[in-house]
Amino acid sequence: MSVDTVTHLNFRGAARAALTFYQSVFGGDVVMVTYKDAGNVQEPAEADQVMWGQVAAASGFRVMAYDVPAHLPWNQGENAFFVSLRGEAAEEVSAYWEKLSSGATVLQPLGPAQWAPLYGMLKDRFGVTWVVDVVSEYNAS
Template identity: 40%
Template sequence: MDLNAYISFRNTAREALEFYQSVLGGELTLNDFSAYPDMGVDPSETHLIMHGQLTTEDGMTLMASDSPTGMPYTAPAGISVSLSGDDAERLQRAWDGLSDGGTVVMPYEEPPWGGRFGMLTDRFGIDWMVALNA
């Protein structure tokens, strides 16, 4: 069984997933609504992402989709995507990439429990926590 983050966007899933791939690496698969004509999506929105998946070599999976006009959408709130591990250089690169164009909520530095920890909201409005294990 797997537990994966699945993020909903309003018209920016493609751009967001391509950005996350540039930061985290991995293989990106994008399927837009044009491949599923029976979904009832307005023809002007068939370019939107019905399902996208980023899978990295080290086993991370991040999924996302767009919510076309006819589907309910609420901007993500009250949840964060957490990225943690022991590879200090990889986590620093991820922090630097994710924070580019975003807002740092808590700087990526040593917390009282050791290691490094930071919180940010990326350029797409998604909250992230990045932690280097102590």
């Protein structure tokens, strides 16, 4: 038996654009179910918003997202969470960084760090903070 943890991002009307963007970065398949598709329209203006969505790539990348309906509280918050993207190959991680950084605010440029061959942090154009690094073996000495 195994369990997977998948980051689930909550938006207010930007889930479709965010999922489409992440699919353009990581590849894979994007699936979106709107409130209309699910027969759960409570506000006509929100009928085409995403009730459930996911990007799933062969590399193992997964992210889920939805649009919080207007009748529910939502606040993007300040540093409420980070999405950690870790890879074993510098070339692969650098390629993801390049794509994610389109329209982003770079908080820490991608480069060597004391604990990793490459490390960087950015806030993408949807307000999601990504911590990106190349996995290295931990050496306590």
